Amino acid sequence: DTEVTQTPKHLVMGMTNKKSLKCEQHMGHRAMYWYKQKAKKPPELMFVYSYEKLSINESVPSRFSPECPNSSLLNLHLHALQPEDSALYLCASSQEWNRGNSPLHFGNGTRLTVT
Amino acid sequence: DAKTTQPPSMDCAEGRAANLPCNHSTISGNEYVYWYRQIHSQGPQYIIHGLKNNETNEMASLIITEDRKSSTLILPHATLRDTAVYYCIVRVGGGGADGLTFGKGTHLIIQP
Numbered sequence: 001d002t003e004v005t006q007t008p009k010h011l012v013m014g015m016t017n018k019k020s021l022k023c024e025q026h027m028g029h030r031a032m033y034w035y036k037q038k039a040k041k042p043p044e045l046m047f048v049y050s051y052e053k054l055s056i057n058e059s060v061p062s063r064f065s066p067e068c069p070n071s072s073l074l075n076l077h078l079h080a081l082q083p084e085d086s087a088l089y090l091c092a093s094s095q096e097w098n099r100g101n102s103p104l105h106f107g108n109g110t111r112l113t114v115t
Numbered sequence: 116d117a118k119t120t121q122p123p124s125m126d127c128a129e130g131r132a133a134n135l136p137c138n139h140s141t142i143s144g145n146e147y148v149y150w151y152r153q154i155h156s157q158g159p160q161y162i163i164h165g166l167k168n169n170e171t172n173e174m175a176s177l178i179i180t181e182d183r184k185s186s187t188l189i190l191p192h193a194t195l196r197d198t199a200v201y202y203c204i205v206r207v208g209g210g211g212a213d214g215l216t217f218g219k220g221t222h223l224i225i226q227p
Contacts, residue, residue: 004158031212042202042217043159050212090158100147100166100208104215106158 003027004107006091012113015081021110023074023091030096032074033104034066037088049074050096081114088112118142118205124222133190135221137203140184145208148179149215150188152199152223159202159217162188166208193225 004025013019023032030051035043048056049068063085065077074091088109095102120138127133139148149164163170163177165186170177176189190197202220207213 033212033214035214042219045214045216048212048214055212056214088156092158094212096212097210098208099211099213100145100206101164103149103161103164104159105161108156108158111156 004091004093004105006089006107006110008110009108010111010113012115013078013081014115015083017081018077018079020078021076021089021091021112023076023093023107024072025093025105026072027093027105028071029093029105030071031094031099031102032068033092033094034074034076035090035092035106037090037109039087043090047076078112081112083114086112086114118216119203119218121201121203121218121221123219124224126224126226127190127193129195129225129227130192133193133197133223133225135188135190135201135203135223136185137188138185139203139205142183142205143207146205147208148177148183148186149204149206150175150177151202151204151215151217152197153202153220154196154199162201164206193223195225195227197223198225199223 034046037043047066067075090109092104092106150162151159200220
């Protein structure tokens with residue numbers, strides 16, 4: 001069990017669909033993250049939110065649209081994805097201050113398959 | 116750019132101590148060493164972190180050399196459930212959120 005909850009656990013979508021991934025944490029963390037992980041590869045950072053504002057976008061294509069409606073929730077809106085976007089999408093959270101001493105806590109991810 | 120170097124894979128017998136090395140020869144004074152592990156199909160799990168001193172918690176011990184250019188994660192009594200990919204990550208301190216940059220990690224296999 002983790003303190004970061006991601007839904008759904010699995011998602012299959014067509015290339016013309018619009019879907020959203022959701023992430024929730026109740027640890028009072030003010031930094032939240034989206035990562036993408038392809039099979040047999042390490043996680044790759046996509047986005048960082050700090051106090052509900054987007055602070056880092058790692059040149060992610062616009063078909064991925066993040067949203068942080070409040071300090072506990074993080075969404076990733078998906079539109080017009082390609083089969084190569086199939087991956088495990090991981091959410092994480094941490095304290096925003098004193099980041100050296102603030103571990104990231106990860107959810108167990110959403111396994112996305114684009115058909 | 117990879118800031119850490121780890122062996123791609125290691126074996127360890129069940130019940131023995133697993134010692135996982137990590138080289139971070141270019142580490143700066145304000146950078147912390149973090150260890151995570153990822154069991155198949157789960158999210159990365161935080162294990163331990165440190166700056167200069169050795170650290171111990173209920174999961175593991177972290178030994179950092181005096182010059183801070185390398186470290187060792189020690190799982191004192193490995194079990195089959197410790198089979199996972201272990202990531203050693205260097206992270207700069209300070210304020211603000213920055214994420215973690217994962218390298219390829221070490222695939223630790225615990226043998227019965």
